[in-house]
Amino acid sequence: MNDLSLASISLETLQKCMKTWGLPAFRAKQILDWRNKGILDLAAMKNIPQQVKVILEEKIQVQPLQLVSKQQSSDGTRKYLFALNRKGQAKKHIETVLIPEENRGTVCISSQAGCVLDCPFCHTGTQKFEGNLTPAEIVAQVLAVKQDLLTDPMFEGLHNQVTHIVYMGMGEPLANETAVFDSLALLMAEDYLHLSRRRITLSTSGLVPQIERLGREAPVNLAISLHTAINDLRNTLVPINQKHDLQKLRKCLNTYPLAKKRHITLEYVMLADVNDDDEALKALVSFVNPERERVNLIRFNTYPGSAYQGSSSEVVDKFAKGLISKGIRATVRRSRGDDIMAACGQLKTAKQS
């Protein structure tokens, strides 16, 4: 794989490269202006001469991703399946989701092809782990969605912008630490995507040392895939708990820096007869710090071959009321994109089968 990628290169580096390649340095800014809009397609860069494009193709990875398929749910959610464009390697696939709302466009990005962490209820966990994404492959998902919105008349004048990013797609972001920290820097860079840390959320299953680093170096919004506050049960549901248990996680969450009026989100997928009874509620109530945290109850999208079923609506509502009655902010996440299998990892499996 070419180490230089258009999706992640800085202006300074590209200017230096242009000189080395015998090309005028001012072209670097023109090329990156296109890229920053979401255009990585050289053919669409109208002010760039053909001779420059030929050399770029040769010297730098231009498109880290190839679009394999795109599906749109009846609620507007779009799901993209991409193949990683790695020369000489078998095709690996990742997913990206766009959730358009009236005043915002949220892109849910993947950080790994598959996941090593094996949470038994999670669809991505059942797939073969195929490796970490590079910073360019992570950021290129955002660019590809930007390009899709730019060229889609449906979005004209509407929310044709990507305003929020969530690291909640395939993979455990903090298990791909170096690339994810680099990608965060690219998303926030003033001369690139320039997103505020308040508009980026990273969701992790709880890798404590890496959460601490995130707090020190790039304190974006934090979401924790908690799923239970009972330590023994969490050892099974979220196996990373065997290494970083609830006590360690609690300590680390207490000191994570929060932006003004922000909170940590504790994600809790509601699994029938697993983590939805009174004992589970009691444990969760005593775990949550209501001053700094809120709970997001997630309806479970079951999938073929899953050993788990989602809790019924009545049980989810009762659980939410139980939290609220104890002064804990709790919301039930509306499931989006059910009709296109928008739960983590499902599109990829559909393609493979």
Ligand code: SF4
């Ligand atoms: S829930 Fe997250 S950490 Fe666990 S297997 Fe799925 S993608 Fe990996």
